[in-house]
Amino acid sequence: MEPFNLTDLPVARAGFPSPANDYLDPDLDFNAYFRQHPSATFAMRVEGDCMADAHIPHGAMVIVDRAVKPGNHSIIIATVDGERMIKQLVRTAEGIFLVPANRKFKSIRIEEGMDFTVWGTVTHVVIDIFKPRI
Amino acid sequence: MIALIDCNNFYVSCERLFNPAIARKPVIVLSNNDGCAISRSEEAKALGIRMGTPAFMIRELIRRHDVQVFSSNYALYGDISNRVMQVIRSFVPSTEVYSIDEIFGDLSALVYSEPATLASDIREAVLQYTGIPVSVGIAPTKTLAKMANRCAKKAGGTGIFCATSPGEISAMLSATAIGDVWGIGPEHRSFLQQHQVYTAADFAAAPPAWVRRHLHVVGERTQQELRGVRCIGCQEESPRKKNICTARSFGKLITGRREVQQAVATFAAACARKMRNEGTCARKLHVFIQTNPHRRQDAQYFHSVTRELPVATSNTSHLVKHAMTALEMIYRPGFNYHKTGVIAMDLVPETQVQLALFENAAVPKDRAVMLAVDSINEDFGAEVIRPGRQEFNKKWTLRQEHLSGRFTTRFDHLVKVKAS
Numbered sequence: 001m002e003p004f005n006l007t008d009l010p011v012a013r014a015g016f017p018s019p020a021n022d023y024l025d026p027d028l029d030f031n032a033y034f035r036q037h038p039s040a041t042f043a044m045r046v047e048g049d050c051m052a053d054a055h056i057p058h059g060a061m062v063i064v065d066r067a068v069k070p071g072n073h074s075i076i077i078a079t080v081d082g083e084r085m086i087k088q089l090v091r092t093a094e095g096i097f098l099v100p101a102n103r104k105f106k107s108i109r110i111e112e113g114m115d116f117t118v119w120g121t122v123t124h125v126v127i128d129i130f131k132p133r134i
Numbered sequence: 135m136i137a138l139i140d141c142n143n144f145y146v147s148c149e150r151l152f153n154p155a156i157a158r159k160p161v162i163v164l165s166n167n168d169g170c171a172i173s174r175s176e177e178a179k180a181l182g183i184r185m186g187t188p189a190f191m192i193r194e195l196i197r198r199h200d201v202q203v204f205s206s207n208y209a210l211y212g213d214i215s216n217r218v219m220q221v222i223r224s225f226v227p228s229t230e231v232y233s234i235d236e237i238f239g240d241l242s243a244l245v246y247s248e249p250a251t252l253a254s255d256i257r258e259a260v261l262q263y264t265g266i267p268v269s270v271g272i273a274p275t276k277t278l279a280k281m282a283n284r285c286a287k288k289a290g291g292t293g294i295f296c297a298t299s300p301g302e303i304s305a306m307l308s309a310t311a312i313g314d315v316w317g318i319g320p321e322h323r324s325f326l327q328q329h330q331v332y333t334a335a336d337f338a339a340a341p342p343a344w345v346r347r348h349l350h351v352v353g354e355r356t357q358q359e360l361r362g363v364r365c366i367g368c369q370e371e372s373p374r375k376k377n378i379c380t381a382r383s384f385g386k387l388i389t390g391r392r393e394v395q396q397a398v399a400t401f402a403a404a405c406a407r408k409m410r411n412e413g414t415c416a417r418k419l420h421v422f423i424q425t426n427p428h429r430r431q432d433a434q435y436f437h438s439v440t441r442e443l444p445v446a447t448s449n450t451s452h453l454v455k456h457a458m459t460a461l462e463m464i465y466r467p468g469f470n471y472h473k474t475g476v477i478a479m480d481l482v483p484e485t486q487v488q489l490a491l492f493e494n495a496a497v498p499k500d501r502a503v504m505l506a507v508d509s510i511n512e513d514f515g516a517e518v519i520r521p522g523r524q525e526f527n528k529k530w531t532l533r534q535e536h537l538s539g540r541f542t543t544r545f546d547h548l549v550k551v552k553a554s
Binding site: 047050083084085100 | 154155156157158216217218220221262263264265541542545548549550551552553554
C-alpha cells in the first residue's frame with residue numbers, strides 16, 4: 001500500500017450546525033448606505049476648515065450626490081468662477097449666499113455675472129479617526 | 135423608433151467635470167502616448183484643432199491660446215461612461231452600448247412615450263446625475279438615428295433631433311452628404327460621387343439592384359435603413375469579446391532582447407488581468423513584433439506567431455511563459471523594434487474551461503492566487519506584484535505627461551474641494 005499523509009484524508013465534519021444559520025443576514029452594505037443614486041454619487045476630499053463647525057473638518061471625505069436637489073441650508077459642492085468649494089447654500093430675501101460653518105470665514109454672496117453652479121449635494125461625511133489620510 | 139445617445143466631446147467633458155477652472159478654456163485630450171488630439175472642446179474646435187491632429191504640430195497654438203491638454207485617462211472615462219449608460223438604461227429597457235460614449239436604445243416598447251419628451255428627459259437626467267452633456271437623435275432605424283444624432287449636434291441648441299415623420303426624414307436625407315452616412319467609407323463615397331450620388335437622399339433613391347451589385351450586401355443594408363427598413367438590430371448585450379489585445383509602440387526604439395521580453399511580458403500580464411476581469415480564458419496566444427515602417431533608414435522586420443495553449447487560461451504566469459516562448463520564435467536581434475503586442479484569442483468563459491489530459495488539476499488554486507494578486511495590485515495601485523520578467527524601467531510604457539487623477543475609482547485620487 002502506498003504511504004499516505006494523514007492530512008490528505010477526507011474530513012468528516014462533526015458537531016452541531018449553528019442555530020443562527022437560518023437567520024443569517026447579509027453583511028452591512030455600506031455601498032448602498034452611502035450611495036442612494038450610485039451613478040450620481042461621487043466622493044471628494046475636504047481641504048480647509050471653513051466647514052469645521054458642521055462636523056466637516058479638514059481631511060474629511062464627503063459623499064456628494066448630484067441627483068439630490070439641494071434645499072435651503074443644504075451643504076453643497078459649488079463652483080464659483082472656476083473654483084470648487086464646499087459651503088452651505090442659504091437663500092434669503094436678500095439673495096443667495098454660500099455660507100461657511102466657521103466664524104473665521106466669510107460668506108460669499110452670489111452676484112449677477114458670477115459663474116455659479118451647484119455641482120452636487122453633500123449627503124454624508126466620512127472621517128477616519130484612527131488613521132487620518134491627510 | 136431607435137434613439138442614439140452620444141456624449142458631447144466625451145473625454146473633454148469628463149475632464150471638465152472635475153476641473154471647473156477649465157470650463158471656459160479650450161481643452162483637448164490626447165490619444166495613447168500623447169500622440170494626437172482625440173477629443174476637443176468647442177473652443178478648441180474653433181481654434182481649428184482637428185480630430186487626430188498630432189500634438190507636436192500644434193505646440194505653438196497650445197501655448198498662445200492656453201489650450202488645456204490632457205493625456206487620455208481611461209480609468210476615469212470608463213467609470214463615467216458606465217454611469218451615463220446606467221442612467222440611460224433606467225429610461226430605455228432595451229439598449230446596446232455601441233462605444234464608450236454612444237448607446238443605442240430601442241424605443242419600440244415605450245408606446246406611451248413621445249420621442250421628443252423622452253429625449254429631453256434623458257438629456258436632463260444624464261446631465262444632472264453625471265454632469266455629462268449628451269445629444270439624442272431619434273429615427274426609425276439605427277442608420278437614421280446616427281444621422282439624426284449628427285443633426286442634433288449641429289443644431290447647437292437643444293441637442294435633440296427627432297426624424298420620425300416621412301417629411302422630417304426626407305429633409306434630413308437631402309441635407310446629409312453621402313460621405314457622412316454611417317457605414318459609407320471613403321472608398322464607397324468617391325465611387326458614389328462619381329455616379330452622381332451626392333446626398334443620403336440620392337443614395338436612398340438609387341436602384342437597389344445597382345447598390346447591391348457595387349456596394350454588396352452591406353451597402354444594400356445601409357440603403358434599406360435609410361429607407362426606414364430596420365436591418366441592423368439592437369444587440370442587447372454586447373457579445374463577449376472574442377479577443378483581447380494589448381499592443382503599444384515603445385515611444386522609443388528598442389533593440390535588446392531583454393527589453394522586448396519585458397514589454398511582451400507586461401502585455402501578456404495585462405491581457406491576463408483583462409480576461410480575469412471579464413471571466414474569460416484564452417485558448418490561443420498571438421504575439422507580434424515590428425520595426426517602425428516610417429523609418430526608411432531602418433531595416434524592416436515584422437513577425438508574428440500564434441500558439442495553441444494546452445489549457446485555456448487567464449493565469450498571468452502561464453500566459454507570460456507562453457508569450458516568452460512565442461517571442462523566442464520570432465525575435466531576431468539587430469532590428470530597431472518599434473512596437474509589440476500580445477493578443478489573447480479564442481476566449482471562452484472560465485466556467486467552460488476543459489482540462490487537458492495531462493495538466494495537473496491545480497487550476498482552482500492558481501485562480502485563487504491570481505485573484506489575490508489582482509486584489510493586492512488594486513489596493514496598492516501600481517503593479518506591486520508582477521512576473522519577474524515584467525519591466526522595472528518604464529521606458530516603453532505609455533507616455534502620459536498630462537494625466538489627470540482617477541477621481542472616481544481611487545481613494546487616494548479623490549478631487550479636493552476647497553474649504554477655506
